[in-house]
Structures are given as C-alpha cells and as structure tokens.
Amino acid sequence: MKAKRVYAIGVLVLVFLVWSSVGLAAGLEKVRASHQPCMHALPTILCQKLGWFKELGIDVSFHYYSSGMPQVEAGLAGEWDVGAIGTSPAFFAGMRHNFPIIACSNDESVTNNVMVRKKDYKRLTQNPKKALKGTTWLVSTISTGHHVVLAYLDSIGLPERDIKIVHMEQPAILSAFIAGQGDVAQTWAPFNYLHEREGEVVLAHGKMVNTVVPGAVIATKKFANEHPDLVAKWLQGYMKGVHYMISEPFKSAKYLQDYYKEVGIDLTYEEVLKEFKLRPLFGIYDQLMLFSREETPYSTYDKWIDSLGDFYLKVKRIKEKPDVRTFITDKFLKMVEADMMKMR
Structure with a gap:
C-alpha cells in the first residue's frame, strides 16, 4: 500500500513538473531570429542551447536562410523579427525599408x-x-x-x-x-x-x-517599433553569446563546427578555429564605442556602412547615397547596457 502511495505521489510530481514547464514556456514572449550559414549565427545558437534566452523571459525560434537578400525578403513578409546578416543586404534593408542596424556582429x-x-x-x-x-x-x-x-x-x-x-x-x-x-x-x-x-x-x-567589412545585427522596422523591449532582450542574449565566444573560443568552436555540419558545411575543428582568429568580435562596450556619435557627427560604424554607399554609387546600383544614420542606431545597445547595469 505504501509503495502504491509513493508511486502515486511520484506521478503527481511528474505531472506537476510537466505542467509547470509547459506553463513557463507558454509564458515566454516569442522572438523569431534569422540567420545564415555564418559565424554570426552562433550567439543565438549558444543562447538557445545554454538556456540564456529563457532566463531573459523570451522564447527564440531559429529561422535559416542561405543568403542575405532572401533573408531580407522574408523579413518584409513578416517571417522573422531580428537577426544577423551581411552589411550589403543590411544596407539595402535599411535604405529601402528602414530596417534598423542595431549592432555589429563581427569584423569580416x-x-x-x-x-x-x-x-x-x-x-x-x-x-x-x-x-x-x-x-x-x-x-x-x-x-x-x-x-x-x-x-x-x-x-x-x-x-x-x-x-x-x-x-x-x-x-x-x-x-x-x-x-x-x-x-x-x-x-x-x-x-x-x-x-x-x-x-x-x-x-x-x-x-x-584598406576596406573594412563589418557584419550587421538588424531588426525589422515593424518589430523594432512595436516591441523594442523584446529586441533589447534578444540583443542582450546575443551579446551574452558574443561575450562567451570571446572568453571561450575553443568551446565555442565546437558549437560552430556542429552548426556548420548541420547546414552541410563539413569543416575540421582546426578550420573552424580560424573563424575565431580571423574575425574580431565586439563586446557590449566596444559596440557602444563603435556606434557612438558623441564626439563626431558620424560614428565609426556609420563610416564603415557609408563606404558601402560609395561602392554602390560606383557600380550604379543606387542613384544617391542615403544618410546611413537614419537606419543605424545605438538605442538597443544602450537598453542592453542599462539592463546589464541593473543586474550587477
């Protein structure tokens, strides 16, 4: 009889735990992240695998695209909210559709x-x-x-x-x-x-x-306007992933190798390590410096993206350069910094 009672209590505990986990997941706010077969997808992957997004109160889904322009088109169709992308598609997404660039993924x-x-x-x-x-x-x-x-x-x-x-x-x-x-x-x-x-x-x-090739972290105009708090929460997790990659490159390389294999790119561990040697990453304070306009009208990152405008003028893809400051913002980086300060 005692054994039956213990078994019944165990079943009730199991049911409660399952119900609680479902309830917790249901209570998390949804964010859809878009990525390519590139290193700049790894911060999102790390956050998903290590549970950091859930700690921030968001449930992040991963949406894969083979290249930048299809990724932008999917964003316009409402298929994702935030993501990492090359600066050329980010430039056009910003110029034509006001998708904000909210951080720099890496130096490529x-x-x-x-x-x-x-x-x-x-x-x-x-x-x-x-x-x-x-x-x-x-x-x-x-x-x-x-x-x-x-x-x-x-x-x-x-x-x-x-x-x-x-x-x-x-x-x-x-x-x-x-x-x-x-x-x-x-x-x-x-x-x-x-x-x-x-x-x-x-x-x-x-x-x-002498050509700087940065990566871009972006959001769709609609999601950035309607849910700035969720953009900042996702970016906070993304930056936690970046900090992990900076402090733990050897562990991070194994995660990146697994991701590349999943998308059909079979690299050795030594080849994947080159990503961490050759592609500088920027922590939150480095990001804030890159995006700062406090001392000059154009930030360092503004100038990098503005040089793309010169390129597209030269190849006659655009008729005039946009003011890149209209779609590059440090608003969300500052929100991340403020949240990080509260946690200390």
Whole structure:
C-alpha cells in the first residue's frame, strides 16, 4: 500500500513538473531570429542551447536562410523579427525599408577574400595590372565581397571593365573554381577554408586593401517599433553569446563546427578555429564605442556602412547615397547596457 502511495505521489510530481514547464514556456514572449550559414549565427545558437534566452523571459525560434537578400525578403513578409546578416543586404534593408542596424556582429575584413590557384599566384602578382587584364572572376555580385574585389582592382589600377565578372553564389563558386572555371574567385568564410583545402591562396582581402567589412545585427522596422523591449532582450542574449565566444573560443568552436555540419558545411575543428582568429568580435562596450556619435557627427560604424554607399554609387546600383544614420542606431545597445547595469 505504501509503495502504491509513493508511486502515486511520484506521478503527481511528474505531472506537476510537466505542467509547470509547459506553463513557463507558454509564458515566454516569442522572438523569431534569422540567420545564415555564418559565424554570426552562433550567439543565438549558444543562447538557445545554454538556456540564456529563457532566463531573459523570451522564447527564440531559429529561422535559416542561405543568403542575405532572401533573408531580407522574408523579413518584409513578416517571417522573422531580428537577426544577423551581411552589411550589403543590411544596407539595402535599411535604405529601402528602414530596417534598423542595431549592432555589429563581427569584423569580416580578413575573411572576405580574392583567391587564386597556387600555380598562378606568382605570375599574377609580379605585374597584377597586366596579368589580370582580361581574366574571368567568379563573384557573388552586389555584396561585401564584390566591394573587396573593386577595392583590390582600384589598388592595382585596373578598371572593372577590363575583367570579366561572372555572378555565382558562394557554393557554386567553390564547385566551379575546383572544376577549373575562372581565373579568380571571390570568397568569404566559411567557404574560403574549403578553397584553401584545394590549394588556393589569398591574393587579397579587405584589410589588405584598406576596406573594412563589418557584419550587421538588424531588426525589422515593424518589430523594432512595436516591441523594442523584446529586441533589447534578444540583443542582450546575443551579446551574452558574443561575450562567451570571446572568453571561450575553443568551446565555442565546437558549437560552430556542429552548426556548420548541420547546414552541410563539413569543416575540421582546426578550420573552424580560424573563424575565431580571423574575425574580431565586439563586446557590449566596444559596440557602444563603435556606434557612438558623441564626439563626431558620424560614428565609426556609420563610416564603415557609408563606404558601402560609395561602392554602390560606383557600380550604379543606387542613384544617391542615403544618410546611413537614419537606419543605424545605438538605442538597443544602450537598453542592453542599462539592463546589464541593473543586474550587477
């Protein structure tokens, strides 16, 4: 009889725990985060796996997109609320649709590359202006990578009209270049690590041609206007993920390796570690400094994004540059800072 009573109490406790967990989840406010097969998805993944979003009172769902422009289109269709994205799609989302850029995901300058086959490197670098004239370049056009391509061409005095650009997405560039197509490949992480496996080498990257390539953290206009508190809560969790990545790169690399494998990019642990060596991350106070306009009319981050405007004017994608300050804001970073101060 005693055993039956204990069993009954155990069942009641189990039912109560299940009911409580369901009730707790039901009480969490929903936020939909959008990401790509990139390192800047990892802060959200860490928060989900380690339970940090729930500690902040939000239930965050993960929405995957292969590239930036489909991600923006899905945001316009109301399919997500916040996310990380490349600065080219972020620029157009801000200029055309008032999607605010609310933080910087990382500095991608060293991992936005112009790559060539090892056997061609010496020949192409002895007199690059002459050697590269008339060559075929595989490029993801109207992107930050394309921006780096133009900066490199400017650095050697070769006009874009003197090369042939073939547009491809990054997976297609990898396959085509391995198959022998094209003379030069424009790449970005994590695909450039796969190019390196094939014996390809870096001809130039953003930092080499004085071009900063930052990442962007954004929200949709509607969600930012209607739920600024939820944007700030998600960003607080995202920044906690960034801080974890800065303090625990070796543990974080394992999470990133698992994520890449899930989306079909099979990298070794050593290759994934390069992401942490080559792509600087910014903690909350570094972010606030990047976005600050207290001492100058334009913040450091404003200037980085404004240079994209110069690029798109040059390639005639836009007729006039927008004032990037209309869609870049430190409002949510300041909300995160205020909440962090309360918790101390």
